[in-house]
Amino acid sequence: DSGVTQTPKHLITATGQRVTLRCSPRSGDLSVYWYQQSLDQGLQFLIQYYNGEERAKGNILERFSAQQFPDLHSELNLSSLELGDSALYFCASSLGTAPYEQYFGPGTRLTVT
């Protein structure tokens, strides 16, 4: 158990809908990272927050947004969902800004039908 929690574990929704994925980092960790893992693209870095502020941006679509709250949990919002957004979404946390070791959550499997 990494100490990082993600909810929900599974999510099935229709195209055009909006969903929110939640991540709670390990106790004491200030950074949260979001990643997408799809069958055709592999793992991709989406975005990083550090202590409530956006720190780094990767391949995150404009339809996606994230935030980190004062209690350090983070939410990833996905809107106008498309079939291609079906993937595993992982969050990870680390003590500070990279390159610290990251601890991964169990992931949320999103299926868009």
Add this chain to the structure above:
Amino acid sequence: KNEVEQSPQNLTAQEGEFITINCSYSVGISALHWLQQHPGGGIVSLFMLSSGKKKHGRLIATINIQEKHSSLHITASHPRDSAVYICAVYNNNDMRFGAGTRLTVKP
């Protein structure tokens, strides 16, 4: 050409064999991670390296910054080592991932 290349893509070994997985990258990096992804999907960070060599149990990771190459070695492999091993490089607040090496260790 991908910025992070792993080889081999697939690897099958007999229990007890010495395993090597390679990672080459084409960008400057500040750190390299080796990740293990189990069949159930969970990801565990095995190592983070910026130079030299690290060892944890039967796992050894090395990195050669000049040659832009890292290797992950597993000594005395065991069926429970069966997983996908992923190399990830960190550069300028961005992480890039290799496609992964699927390792199967047979008893």
